Amino acid sequence: MRVLIAGGGTGGHIIPALAIADELRKRHDAEVRFVGTSRGLESRLVPQAGYPLDLIQVGQLKNVSLATRARTLLDLPLSILRCRTLLRAFRPQVVVGVGGYASGPAMAAAILLRIPTLAFEPNAAPGLANRLVGKYVSAAAVNFPPAAAYFRNAHVTGIPVREEFFHLPPRPAAAPPHLLVFGGSQGARVFNEIMPRIAAALLEAVPGLTILHQAGARHAEATQAAYVASGADRSRWQVSAFLDDMPQRFAAADLVLARSGASTVAELAAAGKPSLLVPFPLAADDHQLRNAEVPAQAGAAQLLVEKDVTAEALLRSLSGLLASPTHLQAMSDHARALAQPQAACSIAELITALT
Numbered sequence: 359m360r361v362l363i364a365g366g367g368t369g370g371h372i373i374p375a376l377a378i379a380d381e382l383r384k385r386h387d388a389e390v391r392f393v394g395t396s397r398g399l400e401s402r403l404v405p406q407a408g409y410p411l412d413l414i415q416v417g418q419l420k421n422v423s424l425a426t427r428a429r430t431l432l433d434l435p436l437s438i439l440r441c442r443t444l445l446r447a448f449r450p451q452v453v454v455g456v457g458g459y460a461s462g463p464a465m466a467a468a469i470l471l472r473i474p475t476l477a478f479e480p481n482a483a484p485g486l487a488n489r490l491v492g493k494y495v496s497a498a499a500v501n502f503p504p505a506a507a508y509f510r511n512a513h514v515t516g517i518p519v520r521e522e523f524f525h526l527p528p529r530p531a532a533a534p535p536h537l538l539v540f541g542g543s544q545g546a547r548v549f550n551e552i553m554p555r556i557a558a559a560l561l562e563a564v565p566g567l568t569i570l571h572q573a574g575a576r577h578a579e580a581t582q583a584a585y586v587a588s589g590a591d592r593s594r595w596q597v598s599a600f601l602d603d604m605p606q607r608f609a610a611a612d613l614v615l616a617r618s619g620a621s622t623v624a625e626l627a628a629a630g631k632p633s634l635l636v637p638f639p640l641a642a643d644d645h646q647l648r649n650a651e652v653p654a655q656a657g658a659a660q661l662l663v664e665k666d667v668t669a670e671a672l673l674r675s676l677s678g679l680l681a682s683p684t685h686l687q688a689m690s691d692h693a694r695a696l697a698q699p700q701a702a703c704s705i706a707e708l709i710t711a712l713t
């Protein structure tokens with residue numbers, strides 16, 4: 359079986375795509391290639407995972423000036439032609455669009471060449487690429503039932519996550535508490551600004567606590583400097599730009615403070631990790647709030663909306679949760695109940711059915 363996976367940009371697009379590729383390779387011995395752009399995270403993560411990647415040029419359409427948007431639209435036919443050349447060379451039986459820059463042109467080229475297509479949509483409300491092609495795809499895999507309305511032949515499969523999340527070792531009972539702060543693939547400004555301000559007080563309130571804070575590639579240096587300036591005990595915190603070994607980082611954490619990107623929420627469930635979630639308030643259709651409401655209502659997570667995130671509120675919530683191992687254990691059990699271990703397999707089956 360030959361499958362082309364198109365899309366990328368942020369981790370939320372490319373990380374589930376890699377989980378789908380692994381499943382296709384493991385169970386169906388499939389030959390999988392990716393198409394993405396050089397500025398997306400795929401340019402690093404796809405070769406690292408051992409898959410071939412073709413790069414195309416696609417401009418931005420969202421949150422950019424009118425001139426950039428016009429340029430992107432003018433260049434679109436060229437991007438579609440480039441994808442058509444790639445498709446003719448690789449001759450995939452199915453093209454999978456995971457959303458993000460390269461997804462739109464590659465899916466459009468596949469639809470024009472009458473190659474079967476599958477769209478993957480992790481959010482309650484689809485992004486631009488999936489909205490444009492949704493009604494022309496052969497089938498779709500969605501996480502939230504309401505997203506099905508945007509697609510032809512949609513199936514609710516859940517979000518595939520890296521297999522390791524399901525098999526993390528339990529935290530040893532005597533281990534000192536550890537907090538993972540993690541702002542999605544690009545980091546979160548609200549965590550980067552407020553965590554250094556409360557770090558010293560939090561470390562004092564929770565004896566033995568250590569903190570690992572992923573700040574995003576563009577903000578790691580400034581965040582590190584803010585922690586240093588705060589005077590918080592240098593041996594008890596660490597700042598990182600991007601964590602390549604997220605399953606191990608989850609394993610070491612008693613609590614995760616995170617944004618509620620779709621994959622993050624799915625990974626917390628797979629790993630059975632209690633979390634404090636602060637949805638990114640500007641996500642399209644407020645989809646991060648909808649992502650976070652599911653674990654919050656199930657008792658797996660506490661939800662704090664960004665406008666309520668003051669230093670005092672964050673300190674109170676984090677120290678309250680970390681001081682209560684019984685509560686954390688109950689949250690962990692509720693989180694695990696939301697896991698969807700069959701997601702990768704269900705999507706691989708949908709793809710196989712299209713061949």
Ligand SMILES: CC(=O)N[C@H]1[C@@H](OP(=O)(O)OP(=O)(O)OC[C@H]2O[C@@H](n3ccc(=O)[nH]c3=O)[C@H](O)[C@@H]2O)O[C@H](CO)[C@@H](O)[C@@H]1O
Pocket residue numbers: 368369370371373374480481541542543544572599600601602603604618619620621622623625638641642645646649
């Ligand atoms: C700001 C924004 O619009 N974010 C969107 C983006 O977020 P983002 O890309 O942050 O979203 P997700 O939470 O879905 O995925 C992040 C992925 O990157 C991984 N990771 C992240 C940081 C790190 O240091 N190491 C690492 O491995 C995480 O484990 C996860 O697998 O795509 C998601 C899926 O469409 C959406 O739900 C989010 O709303």
